[in-house]
Amino acid sequence: MDYCLNSHKGFRTLHFPALKVPGTGHGFTSRQGPGDSRDAFAFLNMGLRTGEDPRLVKKNHRLFLEGVGLGGSPLVTGEQVHGSLVAQVAPSRDFRVVPGADGLVTDGEGVVLSLFSADCALVFLVDRRGRAVGIAHAGWRGAVAGIAGEAVRKLKEGFGSQPRDLLAGISPCIGACCFEVRDDVVGALREAGLPEKELLTPAPGGDSWYLDLKALNIWQLRRAGVPAGSIFSTSLCTSCRRDLFYSYRRDKGITGRMMGYIYVERKGR
Template sequence: MTLKDAGDGPSLLRWSSWEERFPWLSAGFSTRIGGTSAEPWSSLNCGLHVGDADADVVENRRRVAIAAGFAPEGWTCAEQVHGVQVRVVEASDAGRGFASRDDAIPATDALLTNVPGVMLNSFYADCVPLWFVDPVRRAVGVAHAGWRGSVADIAGETVRAFAKAFGSAPSELYAAIGPSIRGCCYEVDDHVAMHIRKDAESSITPSSPGRYLLDLAKFNRQKLTEAGILPNRIEISQYCTSCRTDLFFSHRKENGRTGRMTAWIARKEEVRRP
């Protein structure tokens, strides 16, 4: 990922390799820099559910949307519940959840669309962001993968939703795994490790009796390949949100009192020539 500083605006990470390969695409991840929120959400908090002033959050979202090249009215998001529900977003859904949680898409952790100008957004402060692109059909998606959603296979459910909604073959898809708490910092107990070990023993490392270091990004990479995405079509960020609280919010490092980054992906509006 490439960090791009917009001067007085928000600092954003972009999937530059995708954006260069697919000029119709915009995809990236916000940092905590360049917003209006006060402590402890300083400054580019994009989550309406963490106790921050709504007006500041909406302004931060507006800044991110504009810096990403979209009208704020296209920002579309869901209430995330650490599940595996996938929603195909239509043109009529555009703008849901932008200014209020009341009209956000309910109980959904993955969003897909092929509608230009609809900016799919989801929120993070250690969990794993997953991006998806079908360049043949110009369909895009984003998924939120905490440990529960990862074990329940939100990655695979999203791939299967692409096939159902757009006819996408898994081998045609590209995927990316963004900044998240990595194996260096994410310690879990036997309960979590038991679920992970069933699918991906290599994603956990014993750290002390009854405790393990878990690399959810690595786990999700395995789930993406099991779902049929080719390994050479999967990009992965090396950023750890817990190590880099200068750039990112970290729920675990900051003891739950912090903001949220947003992952976005969208098709750009098509330019119609006379």
């Protein structure tokens, strides 16, 4: 199995064992945990722009980070505009949002890169030889624009990471079972020169398709030089698994967010 779902102090969190390079850490939260979120947001909403009181969400962040031994480490996140900008992040003392960024890379100790999703995929990247890490937010727009490949390029440019040395994990996202798309998405795939036949399945009725977002991200990672055997993913669909995940489509926009996070450990930690 590419992934494991652990329970730690009540927080049910997903990891990719192959990405556990010494000196680094990562994970993807589920909605299950001792958070304070209620109703549509129950129980561990990590998204600050969801309609739930941000003070409550910040408390969830704090509870979670303390629970996994990262208490006191500041989160650095991106604005997440469904684009393809990847920012190189320096250590920070406080919570920070990088404007315009959907991807983040760093080799800095003690900074926790974090992004949020509810159906979109988050792509985790770790250099197996070094201490550089990255994360990218890849819904269909970002994935078509090549954000995963852009994060690979940014790791090379910033830290000398070779694509062949990268390990990649793709978070649970909306599956091809549930992600119905129309002409606009098909047109965008075609315009970007992406293999639409491999990525789309016609829906009954004939005027829509199902998009395999995970396969699209795998395709972009491979195109950027990451070996197929170094890419790990899950078969979990955020829309099907109401027990584990928030889903923007399923919940018609009124829902929470999971958090993906990745970091370089502080030495001596």
